[in-house]
Amino acid sequence: MFSFNDIHIIMNVRLYLLALVLLVFAGLLPQTIHAQPAGDGMRVGRDENGTINNAMYFKDGEPLYHWIQKKKSTRFNGDWPVEKTLGYLNTELGVSLDISMETSLCLERIGDYFLETHKDFKTTEKFYLATTHLLEKLENRPRSGYMYFFLGNLYQNWNKPKDAETWYRKSAEIYKELPASYSGSYALILKAIFTSYLQAGKKTEAVYYIEKYLELGIPDSNNPDERMGLLAYLGDGYWDTGRKQEALDAYMETLPLIEAKLGITAKEYQEVVYTLASRLYKDDFKDEAIPLYSNLLDLNPVHLNDNMYLDVYGSLLEYYLEKFNFRMLTHVAGKMAPFISKFKNTNKEFYVGQAELFSTLFQYDGKYDLAEQYMLECIQLKRELYSETDPRVGSSLIDLGIIYMQMYNPDQALSVAEEGMNILRKGTGIPEQATLNYLVIQGMSQVYNHDYKAAETTYKEILQKSPRGGLAEFDYAVTLGTLATIYWYLKDYSLAENTYSEAIKIAEKTGITSLREFANMMGNLSMVYARAGNLTEALKWNASAIAKYREIQNELHPDFLSQKINRCMYLEETGAIAESVSGAVECNETIVSMVDQNLLYWSENEMESYLNIHITRFFDYLHSNYLRNCVSNPQLAGKAYNNQLFLKGLLLKSSGKFQQAVAGANDTILSALTEQQRNIHAELEKLYTLPADQRETDPEKLEQEFSGLQKQIKQRISRLAEKGSLNSNLLMNEEIPFTRVRNVLAPGEAAIEFMSFKYFHNCVETDTVYYCALVLNKESEWPEMIFLTTGNQLEELLGKHPDEIYNPENSGLYEKIWKPIEKSLKDIETVFYSPSGLLNRIAFAAIPNENGQVLSQQYKLTCLGSTRNLSDSYSSVQGQSGMIYGGIDYNTDTITLKKLARPYSIDKQAPTIKNEISRSLRGAAWDYLPGSRSEVREISRIMSEGNMLPKTLLEQEATEESLKAMNGNSASVIHIASHGFSFPATDLYDFRRSQMAGSGHQAYTNAENPLMRSGLLFAGANHAWAKGRSPSGAEDGILTAYELANLDLSATSLMVLSACETGLGDIKGSEGVFGLQRSIFMAGIKSAIVSLWEVPDFETMELMTLFYENLMKVRNPETAFQLSQQEMRTRYYDQPSLWAGFVFIR
Template sequence: MHRWGIRTLSFAMALALAGLACAQQPGLQEIYALNRQAVGLLEQGRYEQAIATARQAVQQAERTLGPDHPGLAAALTNLGQAYLAGGQYSEAEAPMRRAIEIGQSSWGMGPADLGALYNNLGTLYAKLGRLRDAEASYRRALGLEDRIGTPHLFVATWLNNLAVLYIREQRYQDAWTLAEKSLVLMPERTSADPAVAETFSLMGSLREREGQYADARKLLQWALDIRIRAYGEQHPVTATSLHNLGMVLEKGGEPAQAEPLLLRALAIRERLPADHPELGQSLVDLALHYQAVGKPQQAQAYFERAFVNLRARLQQYFGFMSEDDRLRLLDDVGYAFPAYFAFVLKNAPQQPGAVGTMYDLVLLRKGMVAISIRALQEDIAREGDAQALELARQLRERRTLMSNLQRRGITGEAIERLASESADLERQLARRSASFASRQQATQSRWQAVRDALGPGDAAVEYVVFDLPAPRAGSRSVVALVLRRADTLPRLVELGDGQVLSAALQDYRRRAGLDRQPPPPAASTRGFAEAMWKPLLPALGGARRVYLAADDVLNQVAWAAVSDGDALLIEQVELRLLSSTRELAAPRQPDAAARTAVLAGNIDFGSSKDGRDAFSPLPGTRDEVAALARLLGDASWQVTTLEGAHASERRLKAVRHPRVLHVASHGFFERRGTGTIALEDPMLRSGLALAGANTHGGPGEAGADEDGVLTALEASALDLRGTELVVLSACETGLGQIYQGEGVFGLRRAFEQAGAQSVMMSMWKVPDEQTRSLMTLFYGKWLAGVDKHQALRDAQLELRRQVIRDWGRDRPQLWAAFILLGP
């Protein structure tokens, strides 16, 4: 890979083309010397010094050459490359993009140099997981190939970088084709040339993925030999070859030969900044190596160092990334979490302290992106920065337009442009707030803080569902971490594998009346409570109140419906559902001072022209809203009702942090492949129907006006800071798409990100009559002074008794659908 920006020769040529000689204009020789020095420092792997020198070159070039000179582009490129090589990704993009802007408008920039600028930016985007942007940049570089003329080393480099991207996308044959083409473009290069080493390394990586370890080893050894001759024994590029060769030996069943190579790579990388990604890679892979060879103490030590590195990286990266960028990043680096969880599961008896570390990592990982986005939105609203508020307004506008277009079946370039603009706005907003980094540093959650927040009769439970690494890749494990106030360490309870979880969920659905399939033979499977709850009882030690944070598919369980065959779980213990037990130790956000409530219901959805309405009237919600308004009014609350045509998207978006927001309407979650429109984003496949939903939702052109459907994407931008309770009195409002570690993408995530402290929602469709009865019972108890979690429990049990009287038997599907999530 071409790592060092525009060649110094190109810089000199640019000056010559501009009609300038170094001796004829003061300061030019100094700029030239600084650029050469920066490139030299990069080639030596001295990244921090390279950054300082490149900054000097940029400052001098700005003063001497002006804002549009190709010489400034060269200095900016070297600065961007220094940031990239040093792992300071947050700083790299701005100088790289500015260099491209100069290159596009400057007559002194040749096609090879302009292509190098695009290639460098593509490399940064690939490091950040922005693969689509990376491919676009690489292709822009390759689009200049014909203008370059003679087959050029740069083109070979660009092909290699695109091939690396294809490997990440599992397009292995395409990657191999590009690697072969790259070698063809270097006929005059010798086997000692670093450029050839890049291609050998790429080919070795491809052979490794095919399981051809002997061929991979040969190719990677050639690459290593070349790099040692070119860069020396201690260069970070040499460390990359050492690490890659060590990993091939590890996977090929030669761990004893792999270990010294991995340690040599680490020794070089330890001179890099503490948050450098290559250092983190070495630490994780060495931890996995020592785990595989049965040395748990060494593995634990390397895992702990790896997660210190990862925390530091996330703090840096989240400060300039969009939400999708953050999720993609976690896809790339998040493998360290399940790898460690599997290690703890195997070695907890010998390494009991590792269970505490695992609990800390669960607190870090669960909902990490959602928390960071919520913190960002709170900071923007609190600080009142005019520019940030304007960016937030533009973001809301684009999300609305994107929601409207997609729900009307309009796709293609317009949607892609809006998505790109939205992501850029999110990145700009992130840069204006240090919320994630500062809050994470100040409030890194530890299991001891959760324990200390528990009362004498309390317990905390973190369910964790994770994928197992090789040799059990493709399998899953389910565990629970249990914590009581008197515990000196959390307790780890193994619950089974993915098959046990699937069977347990089938039993849960059958008992709740959601699955009409006949029950399996009694001896063939365990029930949900037997598999997922009873194994916890010894660790719970008779706790009367349990704070429970589900994970993965367990997030879609309505725990009120869980029964062990003799009694309901909520009859035996007081359950309080949280997104993470981290919430117990977090500073409590103040509730909205005023007793204000906004109630939306009895909504006029309108009628479509063809008579095929997507949303039918809900006359029962008129009585629901009226009953709740009376209860709240009698308790001296200030109540605003939104009914009929007034229950519009625009009015709901204008609501500002009431203490209670209650929406009685149609909710929906369209599973992928269902419905009339194929939508990829789960935050667009989930939403609430509001006034005019039937009249604005048909095919046709859409503008920025509201369409009557509040998608989860739009709801996430509501201002609900200080809102104590959001009640989504609608069908399936708790459903969504599961994203490992981040919970459920849908309305629940949206309202949590918007600032709501607690959200009540349903896990399946419930008739109007039972919904109205449950809501009336709940509000009556809560307003009378009962804790809201206890109020929901009591209301559900009372409604259950009514159902049994009316139907002669229990029907959980009529009374157990709603859950309350939050403190």
């Protein structure tokens, strides 16, 4: 029931009636009573105006009620006519009562006497009725109404409710019809009546009189304190009589008054809101109750006990689940999470159930990071409550696999799902839902791997095993929709259309249409129509999908963005260019926001998958659109340029920012997490150097643990930022507009962002990769977007020896990638460029033009990871120290290696685990490089003469340990003259790898991780590479890019890798080259010189000697490199392979 506790308005009825007698009747009830002199007969009291206000008949000095009681003169009927009643009393008592106002007052007082003195309701009734009849005879309506009220009160106290209501109603009707001068009296009568009822707990009886009282609108009823009480009681009365809508209106008017008086944090307010919400919810006024419950939840109602709080929570969940409103469900879950968390230690089983629920809700809302977090907690607690092999753990692991699949991490999804199934297979049986979820993971993994026929088979099996009816029917429709998507990928568009249509019909019949999956079915069907050229139907279904997404308020999900981008395609195809372009720009902004948000929580592997599966494709369409329309909309080239600044090296930038945040946090929890991460990385280094058949631990498990720690670190940093303990700007990916690059350019300078993307044509994503240039100079209002060539044409050009590619008579590269932009470089002398895709393999300095000159003769060329780096200051090498490696003895024996390893403190090295497990048949060997010995001795001399302090490590002393010992305290310049290696992905043919087949080099040549397929060799490397076993107690002499990336070499301004192919690696979209080049920047080094092909020993020594001579003169490595390359070009002009193989990158 609705209770107000301390804010009741009811006063004591007896006191109130006394006040009424004294105040109510102007002209009838005086301010002062003047008594008549003593004597027998009628004594009359008058006010100061002479108006009668009291009377009593006296006989023999005693009041008449004395004689009535003494003689028992009450044997008359209250219903008698007044003349008969007076006749009886006059005869019985020997008095002379007449029909007058005085007699009415006398009879009333006699009735009061018997009521107050003897509680004699029956006798009081007779005299009150006689008084009433007399007043009616006198036609004194005000006094009659007054007596009607007292009769009603008498019957109420006598427990005669019907009689009471009759007289109360007659009293109210009398005063309602009196002139306006009696309105105050009418209000007080009404108030007295409902107060009397309320005091007796009869709220329903009070309703009529409260209504009439409030209708008067007099000042008292507008008093907030009184009004809120009256409205509350009115609401209760309505509710109890079934007038629930009127009750609701009264309650809703009451709440703001209570809030204004007490405040929303008051205990009374929160209890009132809770009581009202519970009443409404239980009586099927759920739509009205939910806002009240939601307000309570937003208030964090500390005054509610746990049961109340859980009732609020449960009601909200039930309501929104019925509506399939997962956005609000996740909102409720998020608000309740702090409260629910207290049960984690006190009631683990309850918390496990809530954690599972939270995980499911956040999945539906696309908040996969939170879904994963709660599912991991659930699994951990189940292991504690039950056992590691309990079937409940197995089912939850499969559920976790579903989450990883939604996070675009199919490998991890399959791994944890298989772990879960292994647990279930050992039990008494596999739950049906677990089987279905496992099949879904398998099927989606097959889709990710483009094995669509296998996926078709899997999804048909899922449909066959899926239950039907109820909620399961919608799941069936969703599965059918996925099968339709598989038909789309199989290019069976007719079957895809029919299957989507069937899925939509099934979903509609269930009534469950407020979920993202339903919107996707409609949006995907639109794609089928677009493919068939039916753009009218395509736009219709696309509009339905977009409207549904907006309805369910899930507009930041990638699937919604897909539908918006599809709409841009359809509009462009219909010729609605302006609307298409506007939509594309809007989508562009949304994509950037989505990526920024996920960077804060997802691991690097998850982000990489997310970028590859969704974000890259989104940008592919946008850039296709921009290319087609940039002439008439030049601002689109600016958008494209901004995208390149945002995307290139995105994960590398993000990783660097988080490392900075960790370093500056001074937080013990972060320190512990990063230490765990370093240890796992070190163990992975060990495992990855072993052939797969010799690994005792599955590296995939460690990779998952590593990713989990990454996310914990990010979550911890985010929490510290929220608390103000850390600058939140450190976490955000700074979005640099092209205007900032333009502003740092000087006259005569230009910046070129090369870009590559899969081209979209006529609503269809093609397999053709387009290469474009975005050219910007000081005077540009907008960059120019210029088409260059395609990926197939580039691959054809690059599949030759460097001397043929860069032959002065071969202008193929020039025609494809430079001539189209040359007209935009008028009066330009300096070009800062950032390559993309296959352009990372091109030595731009050596590209010959149609006149036989090379580009480095026309321009001063500077290669950048991104032209955004121009906004960072860069000039000279900072510091005076140098570490130089060369003349390395790759055959150093193990005893010497262990001896040389001792001086390097393990504390100074990055965590690593020595590999002591044998490797099979390492038959290949690395030859000594005599030129590298001469090279480093000459460099050491040049540095010394240039006032730098070089340390040169030759032959046996050039150990891997010595490099790792610089972790956290590295030299200003690190120069390594050695062998380098870079093997392509295993699905690409490589001659060297084919020659090494079966010799045990698979740990490097066939590694999945591209950072393991690139590296440098140090002392003793042949022992591990060729002899099949690395030395116990020492590093193996093979520094992989994976290991280099884990070092802190941030004090180093320049690393020179004077070795073969150190600039190569796997090219991964906007992240660039995954190999030594990437690892250099991951280690924090500012700039690097790396090679694009196999470089000869002697000519490399020449170039490096020239470079350091120039560096000591100009102190700027970029300028020194350009001068040195110019000189080498002069010496070997017709042999580009001898002078153009190295590039300087910053």
